[in-house]
Amino acid sequence: MNPLIYYHLKSVFIDSWFFLRGNSLEKSQLPCVPILTYHSIGCSDNSFFPVLPPTVFEEQIRYLSKRFRLITLQTLMSALSSGVVPKESLVLTFDDGYKDNFTVALPILKQYGAVGTLFLTTNCIGTGLPLWTDVFGALFQETTVKSLYWRFGKPETFSWTCSQEKILAFKTIKNLIKTLPEDRKIEVLADIEEQLGSASSFNWSQRMLDWDEVRILHEAGIEIGGHTSSHPILSRISEEQVYRELSDSKNLIENKIQAPVTSLAYPNGTINDYNEEIQRIAEEVGYRSACTTIDGVVTSSSSLFALPRLYTTEPSLSRFAWLLSRNMKKAFQG
Ligand SMILES: [Zn+2]
Incomplete structure (x- = not known):
């Protein structure tokens, strides 16, 4: 057949x-x-x-x-x-x-x-x-950078060469953010934005x-x-x-x-x-x-x-x- x-x-x-x-x-x-x-x-x-x-x-x-x-x-x-x-x-x-x-x-x-x-x-x-999860998504979607240094808790460098690896890093880091105290989220997102570049083209309205x-x-x-x-x-x-x-x-x-x-x-x-x-x-x-x-x-x-x-x-x-x-x-x- x-x-x-x-x-x-x-x-x-x-x-x-x-x-x-x-x-x-x-x-x-x-x-x-x-x-x-x-x-x-x-x-x-x-x-x-x-x-x-x-x-x-x-x-x-x-x-x-x-x-x-x-x-x-x-x-x-x-x-x-x-x-x-x-x-x-x-x-x-x-x-x-x-x-x-x-x-x-x-x-x-x-x-x-x-x-x-x-x-x-x-x-x-x-x-x-927007919700912080959407801000985080926008930073990852827009970035052309290929790695991110995670400095909160156990330090680790995430790097990616293809979209699958980028998505995996995105999901892993999102889960790491969820383990941190709430009052550190703003500081963490600011650090990530500094490394990945801003997603200022997004219209959140x-x-x-x-x-x-x-x-x-x-x-x-x-x-x-x-x-x-x-x-x-x-x-x-x-x-x-x-x-x-x-x-x-x-x-x-x-x-x-x-x-x-x-x-x-x-x-x-x-x-x-x-x-x-x-x-x-x-x-x-x-x-x-x-x-x-x-x-x-x-x-x-x-x-x-x-x-x-x-x-x-x-x-x-x-x-x-x-x-x-x-x-x-x-x-x-x-
Ligand atoms: Zn919800």
Whole structure:
């Protein structure tokens, strides 16, 4: 057989198999609710700004809207407290507050009658200020320099000769920055900028949402939740700072949209990025639930202030469906 035809048939077979496995789950009714995580929905031709292409996002929403009842986190919390969670519920969440959540995601969500919860980093809303991760991405994207000396903690020189090596250095250094105390980030980014050269050509004004867009999203049924003011890793700042980050951002959003803000997503959200004290403060300032980035599906045994979520940038719908189904089965089997 012609190898090209063979390859095509093989990929069709694999895709169909994944798709059927994904579909088989819909017939069983599982006592669990997946929460999916999205960030920026847009187009990018490099790895320094991870985005999900709009076509992939639309395919996923079309698939999900046929098979699940798409609800907000607030609705899920009300359902949980009443003891009745509609079968096949699923929550879409969007972290950080990217402008394309308004320009690209909202029209797609509307098309399929879908809603979800958007978590805002309030310092970046309507201010033209980017997240530090985006500044870091821009420095790496723009630079023509081929190495960087890391002088914080254990010194190390990173060098690259091709784009794969550059991406690897970018990812490694990004993770190193996340291990440093929050108050060193500005100093570290300044040092990196000095070595790599500035990314002054970037126009950050169109990167994040403004408050008018937030209000339109809210009026369209999208729940607005908190994601702190400045996106710090909460376990690396003082309790007093945690309190301020959680309450200031919550108060600001409530003031701007004139509605209660009850859902939170911890920045970065891994098991090391929040603790019991942070959960207690979140509850004290008036949140009713908080999302992590720990992989999993919400079940009756989930803690309301440590909700697991699922995140994937998988472009194939059949594999996406299979991943979702696999995680739901895992949750069902306990
Ligand atoms: Zn975030």
